[in-house]
Amino acid sequence: MALLGMKLTAKQQRLWDLKEAGKTRPQIAAELGISNPVVSKTINVIRKKLGIKYDPKRDDAKRDNAYRRWRTRTRNAPRR
Numbered sequence: 001m002a003l004l005g006m007k008l009t010a011k012q013q014r015l016w017d018l019k020e021a022g023k024t025r026p027q028i029a030a031e032l033g034i035s036n037p038v039v040s041k042t043i044n045v046i047r048k049k050l051g052i053k054y055d056p057k058r059d060d061a062k063r064d065n066a067y068r069r070w071r072t073r074t075r076n077a078p079r080r
Contacts (some may be wrong), residue, residue: 006049015039016046 018028025039
């Protein structure tokens with residue numbers, strides 16, 4: 001999928017500006033009137049368009065890593 005170098009739509013640009021301003025995904029969703037999964041999906045599309053690799057040091061990655069740690073602990077926990 002050759003998205004690199006494509007221009008952002010007006011909606012994508014507005015969402016990206018909010019993200020760069022430090023807003024969280026739930027705050028962006030509330031402000032734009034869309035759901036959290038749509039915000040996440042759109043951010044991923046924007047990253048592909050801009051050629052930004054996923055950086056685990058980003059704030060939103062900390063939440064994702066916490067979920068992965070929780071999921072691994074619960075998945076490997078002994079059954080009752």
